[in-house]
Amino acid sequence: MKRIGMLTSGGDCQALNAAMRGVVKTLLNSDEQVEIYGFLDGYRGLIYSNFQMLTGRDFSGILTKGGTILGTSRTPFKTIQDPDENGLNKVEAMKQNYYKLKLDCLVILGGNGTHKTANLLREEGLNVVTLPKTIDNDLWGTDMTFGFQSAVNIATEAIDCIHTTAASHGRVFIVEVMGHKVGWLTLNAGMASGADIILVPEIPYDIDKVIQKIEERDKNGSRFTIIAVAEGAISKEDAKLSKKELKKKMESCTHPSVSYELAERIQKKTGREVRVTVPGHTQRGGSPCPYDRVFASRLGAEAGRLILEGQYGFMVGYKNREIVRVPLEDVAGKLKYLSPDASIVQEAKLLGISFGD
Amino acid sequence: MKRIGMLTSGGDCQALNAAMRGVVKTLLNSDEQVEIYGFLDGYRGLIYSNFQMLTGRDFSGILTKGGTILGTSRTPFKTIQDPDENGLNKVEAMKQNYYKLKLDCLVILGGNGTHKTANLLREEGLNVVTLPKTIDNDLWGTDMTFGFQSAVNIATEAIDCIHTTAASHGRVFIVEVMGHKVGWLTLNAGMASGADIILVPEIPYDIDKVIQKIEERDKNGSRFTIIAVAEGAISKEDAKLSKKELKKKMESCTHPSVSYELAERIQKKTGREVRVTVPGHTQRGGSPCPYDRVFASRLGAEAGRLILEGQYGFMVGYKNREIVRVPLEDVAGKLKYLSPDASIVQEAKLLGISFGD
Amino acid sequence: MKRIGMLTSGGDCQALNAAMRGVVKTLLNSDEQVEIYGFLDGYRGLIYSNFQMLTGRDFSGILTKGGTILGTSRTPFKTIQDPDENGLNKVEAMKQNYYKLKLDCLVILGGNGTHKTANLLREEGLNVVTLPKTIDNDLWGTDMTFGFQSAVNIATEAIDCIHTTAASHGRVFIVEVMGHKVGWLTLNAGMASGADIILVPEIPYDIDKVIQKIEERDKNGSRFTIIAVAEGAISKEDAKLSKKELKKKMESCTHPSVSYELAERIQKKTGREVRVTVPGHTQRGGSPCPYDRVFASRLGAEAGRLILEGQYGFMVGYKNREIVRVPLEDVAGKLKYLSPDASIVQEAKLLGISFGD
């Protein structure tokens, strides 16, 4: 008999349901008796004992469904150890609920912040297995996260749409792509949609180089330029600021996001009409793409296998095309950045894409 | 022998190429000899004699291609009669180029502004046939415009994506849909994606009614609310302002668009987390949907037929499922609004959708 | 208090769920108390009293879901009046179950056969409201049926895919499109995807004209030809046969469908490589397109209104862009064919499309 708690935490993304279905199908197909407790809205459900008993039926037909049937919430790691507004010790509450329900294990699906908390619970003695969920693909210890490829598809489709308008009007178009502090999503969507300039956080850009590329294209008869900008992209000047100075600068900024400031600078320097599009939250929604459905199902199956084997304290990851088990303590608190020297960056440059560096 | 000038003007949209292909295929399949002059970037090409001779080959394979192979530009009707920066009389320049090339007819694809100018050229004695292009579906004299259904699809897909995130996080989500001053696009995309509240320019909204609907849903256990807002939506208070007062108010507003102000008001009054998504220009880009491809091809074929018959001064439109010829003077300068009493609005209300009225 | 029975019959299609949701939302938003009995698997559920009580929750989130939550089956009209294998009088059984449950009305969603049975039940004294479901768009009394536009999209996408292969290999490609005995689906998908030849049941084709078109394209340097063939397409020779002769001929035919015989004939006469693709059942599956979601929701809302008004014996249809009520006796047993003189056929011919006539 296995009693499993399950929760999804952080921003939602595609294939969360597919991954959970994978875990549950694997458990139910085993000889083991299984009880599944679904905690609602992330860690909050575990803290306040808000859960539902789930059966195989609840996981049927959700392979292709976006979002998460358990609901999710952002519970920042920074505050998880603080007492809540009623003075409740949240970590203690989670432990108590875990023991009260006599759980054998918690299955936790989430991104960076989620993994820090998961590791904390592991350190506190709870059995934990995690799954790497994020459209940002920034989790350390795995080559790939689910949600990423689906988000690439949506961002690419957005830039594809913009392409026809940009070409028809002869404009400079900036499309702001998600990805938090890393450039994976922007780079892939930019390459897939034939962006001319790609700006990512890991490669601070020189505005003059950006403008130079636009003007080069003008000279070669290309009427338009498409710029894919990561939401975390940063200019060379800003990259030199201290964290404090940067924060101050951003607070005083009236632009809703990084793209608008960039647009203004390009417009001023070139006199060209520049437009900004921000696909925003659409990037984390909708049905997962086939790649993510297969990938999340496989990770989920392996998580199920870990539980059946009684192996806890691991994130299920993906390394060199193999499903692997990564110790949670190795994952927590680390970001997987795109290296400016990565092979994919070099190939993008061979194709003539400018990174503004 | 027919010598045809062709141009696309105003914001680009889907199926412009399909429509032009329809005209050209029809002409080339006739016994008539045909010469086609493609003016580049809208009326600008006609003013400054910037054109290319085109053959059937140029129109091959473009049925499914977004944008316009001729390029386009916004040349506001308000200024078309003013001399340009070098003192050139633009209307005279267009007439001269028309006569210099010995054109039999101009085929003009565009929306409202474009039709005003087209009608002006007709009044000046030029032969003109026009095609109703706009994602807004606001052209008088036709039940449908091409681009509209494709834009509905894109806006619907965006709201579909947002749906899973809204449901997972239990949030209020506002999606701002294009449509200029009319609500057709927002209403259709909103109904197609199951939006709970739809705000359109033709039905000024009462913020308290909007909030009431959100709270009703809360009470009924719906964790989230999706609001589809037309970019031209307006509150009851603002609808009472004079044009001048409204303009002043909007100039002093720091919000990038109508949705952000709405979000702020809802957030203040309900304490709920409200997010805004603006799909923006993606709505006019990408490959036209099958409906638009067929529709634009049919309109183009009829335009070709008009030219072969020497019938000028018409917009090709669509009425009661028939392709019709509408005198240009009846079209120019009029907008086709969504009536608050329209059957589709009543049906939306039966379905439980709130218009905030 | 209203007690409503509901069933879906015949081949499934897109937007069945959207339509049912429209009916139910309208009823539940009214002041009337409502009980909903969902009969499973079409008329079979009504005959054998196989049903479920349904609530608003069952219809939540199904707007975008393909198929039918009630299940469906083909119960041919021809046999509905015959006793079943146990000697049960099926019509009597339906009546008894209707009265036993004290139903006020049956809401029946289906195509041609379904409407004949619905009309029979009306004649037997039951209150019936119907909704026009079919990807074939062949229902008399309505300009449009739901499912149609979604099927057009899928068939178009299939031909789009084939297009690139045909062009790359320089082949003749036949794509067989559904549509039963009418050509609406094939004509629209063919026009949307730029098919060169479109063969529909209403316009018997001359194989020599088909070949002539292929050879013309060859001469003009087009390496490939795309033929969209309706599953019910027929050659001029076969059209002259009596029903009996035709049946005999088809029984002796070893080809799985009409396209393969056509392929063989073209291959023999031209020596060209001809390939056949049959998208088949995919055309009736998957999420409904936005057009169908809006359209089916509107029809459903009107059906709800009919019930609230106690108006029975109607199919809800669509005429000249208005939702209308069509007496069931006018609908039953009639097919809506594509006229060879229809404006859309003429426009297709202007575009250079051959119908082989």
Added chain:
Amino acid sequence: MKRIGMLTSGGDCQALNAAMRGVVKTLLNSDEQVEIYGFLDGYRGLIYSNFQMLTGRDFSGILTKGGTILGTSRTPFKTIQDPDENGLNKVEAMKQNYYKLKLDCLVILGGNGTHKTANLLREEGLNVVTLPKTIDNDLWGTDMTFGFQSAVNIATEAIDCIHTTAASHGRVFIVEVMGHKVGWLTLNAGMASGADIILVPEIPYDIDKVIQKIEERDKNGSRFTIIAVAEGAISKEDAKLSKKELKKKMESCTHPSVSYELAERIQKKTGREVRVTVPGHTQRGGSPCPYDRVFASRLGAEAGRLILEGQYGFMVGYKNREIVRVPLEDVAGKLKYLSPDASIVQEAKLLGISFGD
């Protein structure tokens, strides 16, 4: 100065254009002078000196375009060394044309057969660089081929569509997926679409196990079963036959493909209604998915780099997430099969998928 010949051979697939664009962009962005000769319709163009001089402009805007701008044809390796119908020695002809045009290198895009011929040309002394194109993913020496992920998407979409129909009608549905003699495509599309049974060539199936799974599902209340069958799937009995016996059996078979025989057997043994769908050539057509666009572009860039470095005799492949150079002699003539022990097969089984073994 580099003079490059380029050709695409074998069945077309998605991202061929993206890959060629990658090669050409890389060459044109270098300091080297470059001339590009595009041979038409595969090796045939090289044999009969049918080519076009191409410039950067020809490769602009083709990133998202399916098919191949060069055309392709199947020239079976078995016959490439035989003289043609006029007695021409084809291999000699290719060599002569290569030397006549003073080419520095041939860039050849293709699958298995293509690579055998490419290796033959290498052995004959020509400089060759190849790119791994196939939806089958069966090329030895690379973890991935372009076209594969796009084909997975199309096959998955087809099964998704079938899913709603199968569920609505309570049927057994067989979807036949491409993939030649290997199971990669079927396995991935089957897992992505939630197929219940997946039959691949590498794991011969036992018809009784297949039926057992269907009946198990019946017992558990699942009204339908989806079977994804590879076009090369084989039963245990047939797998025991000698090649000659198998050939004889297949020649005497009247079924158009493997799925129809399977359907018949299931229908006979279970009495269930079984339907077959064959998406066929649609699986290799249409716009490449973002994954393939990025992947093919990267491979193309690396091929360009090889040429600039004067490194010949390699296929550009992908190993452990790195772009690699694989000696052609290691690739030619070998197939990359799916191992029955592969981790992905084990995970599929954990999820409850039956392989009929």
